[in-house]
Amino acid sequence: MTGAGHKDNGTEIELFANAVTTNKTAFFREPHHFDFLRQIWLPERIEQARSSGSRKLRIWSAACSTGEEPYTLAMTVLDTIGATASAWDVQILATDINSSVLDRARSGIYGLDTTEDIPRATLERYFLRGTGQRANQVRVRPELRKLVTFQQLNFIAPSWSVPKDFHLVICRNALIYFDSATQRMIVERLCRHLIDDGYFILGHSESLLGHTSFLEREGNTIYRKRAGALPNSPLPGRPASKNP
Template sequence: MISAPQNAVDAGKEFDFSLQDFNRVRKMIYDRAGISLAEGKQQMVYSRLARRLRAVGMRSFTDYLNRLEGSREDDEWEAFVNALTTNLTSFFREEHHFPALAQHVKGRNGPLEIWCSAASTGEEPYSIAMTVCEAFNTLTPPVSIVATDIDTNVLTTAERGVYSLDKLERLSQERLRRFFLKGKGRHAGMAKVRPELQRLITFKQLNLLSAHWPISGPFDAIFCRNVMIYFDKPTQAKILSRFVPLIKPDGLLFAGHSENFLYLSDALKLRGKTIYELHRAGPAKGSASELKAMA
């Protein structure tokens, strides 16, 4: 719990930042993006938003937040959300999902559609793309991937598809050779995703709380991993209810390792470790026991 009094300001801070300011930030990011900030995140909020105050030349959080609330369509809202969005990701994170995805798509007739709903800086959608290329043994599989995120900054990084070699340490040498072009000269120490892989993915900005999503579906698979943990239970249930009609009858929904969707939706049942299918779904490629064996 935060013990500071309502109007307290930490001594020595560059900017005035009271508990009242912090609570305003919590409400504003919840209303805008559905993100529930814990009470213990006061220092994180200060450090991230202080950069915005410097950028726009303001001296107090109160003035900054007043500006935001006075201009609902201000570009600064985008910067505000970007600053408070956490983008922890890596290639083939939660690795057990990818053999299950390969088994799911293998042998199917295209075109297949996959949605990665939290693309971050691109590691997840490119891992999906590599997996389907390997499943079909071609760099041009009958698969299209739409990768979305609320944060426009990370989407720019994802679209570029350029990563430092230390970000690729978990990849085998075979995957590095097949899917990346190593930089030379002033680009040494970097690698770029091959154009064939990039062409499989369409990147779009999407707020899961928006009334309209710029996607249509239905999808053979949806990845929504380590996203729901930032939302409260009513928001989680609302988002899941919108996922369900976008999943094909035999499609799969992939969740994060700490997320449990069963108590949020009667439409889903567990297929494997943090892998869900629709209750009405018939048998799909790979039995449940096969998927569980991979998990």
């Protein structure tokens, strides 16, 4: 719809998406993924950094909802790289179709009741406690917030303005919105933004639906992109990403 007094079509689609999407999420949701990152993936990256001299980490939380997932990733990374954190170049991209959850994520403000699964020492390290009327709220500390960039992105948009050099893409509990052919297309498209040997993580109730030609199973809903199996270029017939 266009014209005075009416929302334009883009805004209507956005309001519709904001109304119909299910945004359930939590800090440290499906914790075995974060155990895997802490115990396997990050030590591997640290070892690679020692030999290559490149201390770079690029992570994409696709369908991040209100931000608990990317902030949990940021806490996991900082806790694991520890005292050497300032020597690392860490960037976490967090995307979602829903603009209102992204606004909440950017604010970094959460109810105290949402922090139950955050270990106490981690909570104290990365969150500020509200006072007065905000005593039942916490806010993510700036050093954690600065690692995460939030961006609106629709999985089925014709092009994505997203880099192609991720070491890890995590896309949990979002594919449920799509039929199996579209799920396959989204998984393949996401994996084109991974480097060779990069990791791909799905939600626990999701499966790869036979995508094993370019992904190798490394654990429960944890996969690794086979080197050379899938060029990180756009799907045939699709417009190129603006940011290859």
